[in-house]
Amino acid sequence: MGSVRLTLCTAVLAVAAFAPAAQAADGRGVSVTPSTPAAGTDLTLRVTGCTGETATAASAAFVADARLTGAGGSLAGESRVRSSIEPGPYDVKITCADVEVQGTITVVAPTTGGAAPASPAAPVDAGGGWTATHLSAMEPHVTEPGTGHAVTGLVLAGVAAVAVVLRRSRRSRGAE
Template identity: 60%
Template sequence: MRSLRITLCAGAVVAAALAPAAYAADAGVWVTPASPAPGSDIQLRATGCAGQTGTAKSAAFVADAQLTGKDGALVGDSRVPTSLKPGTYDIKVSCDGYDDKVKGTVTVAAGGGPSPSAPASPVAPVHAGGGGTAHLALVDARETGPGTRQAVIGLVLASVAAVAVAVRSARRSRHGEARD
């Protein structure tokens, strides 16, 4: 029985030691479409980062792509400059506090991509209403929701309820024994 326990512990140690290497082997950057034309919008998917945010940089992007966590990967969007020459360009993803932690490439195809039908940024205010709620978008998610104060109040209320149930049960059992 002891040898089985030692074997299982040794197997767990080996699996734990190899897990980061296996995880790193799956690291990479994927671009959709695979061979974008100049002026095309692209979607990025990067694996190999444990965090929920990252930044993808490449000479093939108009601007650095901000990546956010989704389905175990970091995803984001960018655009290929219309003046970019066809070729293969490096993509470097910074995440988990490390620069260039994940690397990949994008191959830009020849030919003009779709030209934008509208300006990239608004030229006038959008008439969508909801102006009074705009400040809510600026609220930090860490500042919302229950905090320590609410947790303590909840624990106190739960404790009071538990004591009330215990007292009531004790009274019922005492009164039930006296009737027999």
């Protein structure tokens, strides 16, 4: 049964890969990349034949409506296929400034045995690394002045006293 399913999926993928994007006689069309997305994957939509610079693409297959932007009648945007959706064809409705373009996407079954979740399925250990386990090392500690502090203070006071004496002596010599 598994090989029949694999053969069927491969045939669908081959047909979809070599089939051109849906293009109507009036120049309007919709293309999707990848051409046959799997559940839970991101996709890019392109639409031609819209006169506006923005459009909205809606489908039951999408997690949220896609906002399309562009110019010159060609618009593009991105969306994500629902991870819980069943394989099969789904309608896409693109609403432009003055027209509505219809298209279809075909969602396929994931080939890896299941689609990767769109977001983490469980809380993520965000780390904290060393600090998370050694918070006490990061807390401020009050330290009393020691001998080193006293010596440094005395040396600085001595340097300041010598600077004051030298300055006064230079002023007194300049005044004479």
